[in-house]
Structures are given as structure tokens and as C-alpha cells.
Amino acid sequence: MARNEGSGLQAQSVEWVKTQLGDTAEITSVKPLEGGTSSTLFELAVQENGSAYSYVLRLFHKADWLEKEPDLAKHEADSLQLAEQAGLLAPHLIAYDETGDRSGMPAVLMTKMSGSVVLQPVNDDNWLEGLAAALARLHQTEPADFPYEYFSYNDAFLLGKPKWSKVQNDWMRAFYIVAGSRPDARECFIHRDFHPANVLFENGEISAIVDWVNACRGPAGIDVGHCRVNLAQLYGISVANDFLAAYQRHAGSSFIYDPYWDLVSLTDTLDGSPVVYPGWKVFGMTGLSDELVRHRLDDYLLSLLDRFDDF
Known part of the structure; x- marks a missing residue:
């Protein structure tokens, strides 16, 4: 050997x-x-x-x-x-x-699954459609008696004003919403860490979803929200919104969107001052900065709060 x-x-x-x-x-x-x-x-x-x-x-x-x-x-x-x-x-x-x-x-x-992580796709639309279709397919799986159940990573009651942010009061409003009552949602099998760096592509098609250690029973909106907050940091709000629209097309009537789960997924990412996820640099996204990521998180937060005003 x-x-x-x-x-x-x-x-x-x-x-x-x-x-x-x-x-x-x-x-x-x-x-x-x-x-x-x-x-x-x-x-x-x-x-x-x-x-x-x-x-x-x-x-x-x-x-x-x-x-x-x-x-x-x-x-x-x-x-x-x-x-x-x-x-x-x-x-x-x-x-x-x-x-x-x-x-x-x-x-x-x-x-080991074939394929590689793609963070700078040649065709953005096909790439997003592939991500959305794969996630919608995953959510068709009934969890049955799967013993692991979704839980939040952060307690919104314990989150203080993020000093790094330029809209600290808006974050406090978000914490208040998240700490409130949760909406009803259909339970399905969720990956819990679905984002582009955990998806492999080969010849323009998804070849695998990896990193299943957090998978559990929970609301589909958690997976959608987690992917969206990653996309917002990587590329901005418009790409995160395009992914949501693509997922809704593929999931159809089985998915009822509620911005609450987006907000939970966003607040769950908070652990000190946001920085560029090291894995993104490994996979070729070298143009990001901590300052840009924080700016995009602020913008994404405001876009979600606007959805609550219209909801």
C-alpha cells in the first residue's frame, strides 16, 4: 500500500x-x-x-x-x-x-463523485436552472422517520446589533421577526447546506450534491433561503431572486414561499463580523472582499424586509 x-x-x-x-x-x-x-x-x-x-x-x-x-x-x-x-x-x-x-x-x-464546483458559470441561466431543479427534486423526498430535525443555529433573542452593518436597526427588526411565531410549512427532506460550493457539475449538468452532514426533516424554505443568502453574497440580490423564481417554477404548487424562512436563513449565517467564505476563494472567486460581502448582506436584508411589507 x-x-x-x-x-x-x-x-x-x-x-x-x-x-x-x-x-x-x-x-x-x-x-x-x-x-x-x-x-x-x-x-x-x-x-x-x-x-x-x-x-x-x-x-x-x-x-x-x-x-x-x-x-x-x-x-x-x-x-x-x-x-x-x-x-x-x-x-x-x-x-x-x-x-x-x-x-x-x-x-x-x-x-468520490465526478464533476467540479462551478462558481463562474458560462451560462448563468442554465446554471441557476440546474441548481433550482436539483433542489426541487431533493424536496420531493419524504423524510418518513428520518431522525434528524431542523433547528436554527442562532437564537434571535440573543443577537445584538451588528456593529459592522450600516443598517443596524433594520437587523434588529429582522431579529424581532425571526424570534416571533413560525409559519406553518410542509416538512420534507432538506439538505440544510445547499449552496453552489456543495454542487458538482460535469458537461454543464449537475453530477452530484455533496456534504450531507446537516440533512434533516424541515421546511423547504430553509434550503431555498440558505442558497439565496449564499448567492446574494457571491453575486448580489438579482441572482438570489432569479434562483427563487427558478425554484418556484420547478417546485410548483408543492412550495409556498414565505420570506420568514429567508430571514431565518440570513440570521443563521451571523457569527461575528461577516467575511468571505474561504471555500469560495479555493473555487476561483477571488474578486470578493469582506466589505463587499457585508454590503451585499445589508442590501439583501433590506430586500427581505420589503417583502414583509408586501406580504
Whole structure:
């Protein structure tokens, strides 16, 4: 078995992977994957019976996240299995180690999907339509007895005036709305972290949706809102609005838009002063600045509050 000594992957993790793949499989290389911020990812090249295969190993290393959600590896494993059962474009689960006792830290081993992240599409309309269609298809999946349920990341009651913003009072109004009663919404299977950096494209078509560790039962508006706040930061409000319109076309009568879920998704992104998401730079979006992202978040907030005035 060959191993890239500079990969940063511990020997214990490599041995665990080899055990899962079987005696006839030979790991020929290990390469760190860029773009992830909440876990460590490795691509494993494997030879078996004359054929080549690629796998992805995710290791959960963030102690504070594991303290809050100690079952992260099992969560993603369960999510991948439900996604595959539903016929969604997701990696196939090979194995997982919930506690990390065998692999060195909590781990998920899955197939590597073909394709790449596209943040500067040649055809913006087709790209947005693809994102919207894939998300609408995902939301057709019934979660049944899937054990993970949506929850907000931030408590709006505890959020103070964002000093970085030029419209601080408007943010306070948003916190007040989010802290109020939630509207009724149909529950479905949601990805919970659906945005362009978690979608792979190949030959202009979506080849996979990745990073399923947060998937759960919840309102479709959370996925739509999370993608929209990412699009607003990356490209501005008009693209976020175009995505909403595209999603509504694909979802049809199964989706009833409510700006509340957009506002929840926006306030859930707040964790100190907003900065450019490091993964965007890895995937080629080098023209963004922290100042621009903050400006776009202010603009997006005001556009959502306008929707409440008209709702």
C-alpha cells in the first residue's frame, strides 16, 4: 500500500479505510481536498483487481462542533443512505466510524463523485436552472422517520446589533421577526447546506450534491433561503431572486414561499463580523472582499424586509 506521507492523514485512519475496502484493494495515493472548512477531506485513489476507484474520506476534527453534535459521522451516513434510496445525486456510503475509536476521529468513507464546483458559470441561466431543479427534486423526498430535525443555529433573542452593518436597526427588526411565531410549512427532506460550493457539475449538468452532514426533516424554505443568502453574497440580490423564481417554477404548487424562512436563513449565517467564505476563494472567486460581502448582506436584508411589507 502506497501512501502520501505529506497528506496529513494519520496511519490509523489509513488502516481503517483499508479494512473497510478489503484485502484486494490497494490505496495508491492520498490527497487532501480543498474547500472544506468544518471537516477535513481526503481523496483516496484505489486499485482493485485491475480497476481504479476514487473515494472521499471525511474526518470530523472540530471539537466544539462534535461537542454539540457528537453523532456527526452517523448523521451524514444516514443522510447519504436516504439520499441514495431516493435516487438523488449523492455519494454512496462505504462505511463510517461514529466515535473515531477505530479511525482516529469520527469518519465517513464514501465514493468520490465526478464533476467540479462551478462558481463562474458560462451560462448563468442554465446554471441557476440546474441548481433550482436539483433542489426541487431533493424536496420531493419524504423524510418518513428520518431522525434528524431542523433547528436554527442562532437564537434571535440573543443577537445584538451588528456593529459592522450600516443598517443596524433594520437587523434588529429582522431579529424581532425571526424570534416571533413560525409559519406553518410542509416538512420534507432538506439538505440544510445547499449552496453552489456543495454542487458538482460535469458537461454543464449537475453530477452530484455533496456534504450531507446537516440533512434533516424541515421546511423547504430553509434550503431555498440558505442558497439565496449564499448567492446574494457571491453575486448580489438579482441572482438570489432569479434562483427563487427558478425554484418556484420547478417546485410548483408543492412550495409556498414565505420570506420568514429567508430571514431565518440570513440570521443563521451571523457569527461575528461577516467575511468571505474561504471555500469560495479555493473555487476561483477571488474578486470578493469582506466589505463587499457585508454590503451585499445589508442590501439583501433590506430586500427581505420589503417583502414583509408586501406580504
